[in-house]
Amino acid sequence: MFGVGKYEAPAKDRLYQRLARRLFEELAAGTYAIGDRLPAERELAIDYGASRPAVREALIALEVQGFIEVRVGSGAYVCRLPGQGEEPGFAITAFELTEARIMFEGEAAALAAVQITDAEVDHLDALVEAMTTENLLVEVTEVADRDFHMAIAKATRNAGVVRTIEDLWHLRSTSPECALLHAKARDAKVRPVVAEHAAIVDALRARDAAGARAAMRAHLTSVMDHLLFRTEEMAMEEARRALATTRQRYGGGAHA
Template sequence: MKRITGAKGASELVPLAEEDGRLYRRVAKAMIAEMHSGSYAIGDRMPAERDIAVKMGVSRPVVREAMLAMEVLGLVEARLGSGTFVIRLPGETDEPEFAVSPFELVEARMLIEGEAAALAARHITDDEIQRLAHLVTAIRRENAEEGGGDNADRAFHMTIANAGRNTAISKAVEQLWTLRSTSPECRLLLEKARTANVKPMVEEHRAILAALERRDPAAARDAMHAHLNAVLQHLLFAVEEEAVAAARQSVAAARERFTPLTEKD
């Protein structure tokens, strides 16, 4: 979206031009441009996600990606129970550098890991099937542990990639998982997901394993796509849950404030 700027707070958003690049990057750049123009000062609260989405003509997930990118750039900070606030203004020569967004990553994983699963169904060995079964159990165990990691989850997906007997695919999947842990935007959203108690779903991994056991390429592809679609929904929930938690905290505070003193005794 491009902006016609007047006095502070009086600027008007207009629809983003299609040639400006990835939607979330365009939204982030538009909001950074607002900061450049003086529409925001340090300490100002950013508009609500839904308001930005309506004004810029994009979906709320796109706005979430943009806000994550701005948070990584150190321009804004999400505060539980309060909203998102400007904590630093960009310099005149600042050019935002974007890493891989978590939603871009899941999109790429759908394309590559779906086909990796279909290929694995044709070549997987009984030993690899057994290893995947053990890893499903390990995923359940990691989920139950406080602060449990995702080692078993990564090993599960890499075992499938390797089972296709295609080095290029194995390396591609490995790179996607590396990006998952090295992209600042991905790391930030994963932290939010852990805070919201979002963990790998054991049943989704079991469904992938069942399709591989049947040596059914189409079913393996579909099961992987279903799993990664669920991952995308879980990531969206992680950001939404932060907003829900903030709303609950605000309601609780208001209830406490307006409770008659006689009821508090």
């Protein structure tokens, strides 16, 4: 288990960073060897007195730096140990990105509500329909989803808003920690929730700025919940399959 004593981390660190640093220090101290399996996510959450989402972010931060590998249905395994003088690095996480999107895109939706044209509302309706179609495809795609959010940004008639939201979407694929979680989500078949996007369009159609802000914030707040739930659900399903295979291999057909 973990070293004795209260862990003191820099006050500027977020919770997941403190957890990642604690694990990093355990690796550097030799608590775990290459190939060792770390305690289960639930156990880490209890040991740290933290939420499972925070633990998951910490594991992702270490995974993108190559210290551990998270194997679906099996757990997190040590891949390499920190070198002398090496420090953990942190990129923008999916949680941080979503927080920023809630701030900027919520206000963008409110501004768009008083600027948007009927033609732009019709275009958003078409994009919601495109999401419905894309959700039926085997391969997960986010084309209509991205176009939807960018269309609202453009409806603000503010180039600064458009550039900011473009940059936020760019971070989804360029920040290693964001990209990793979204890749896991795609593997788990996480798709845009059509009803949430339709609610945003309804508020924009009514030129309801407060309603558009609330609908956008509600949608983005649920995004991470969906990502975490589905990736966890996928891991549980893989674990069930592995257990079933083991039972079939060693106990199948046996009678007491």
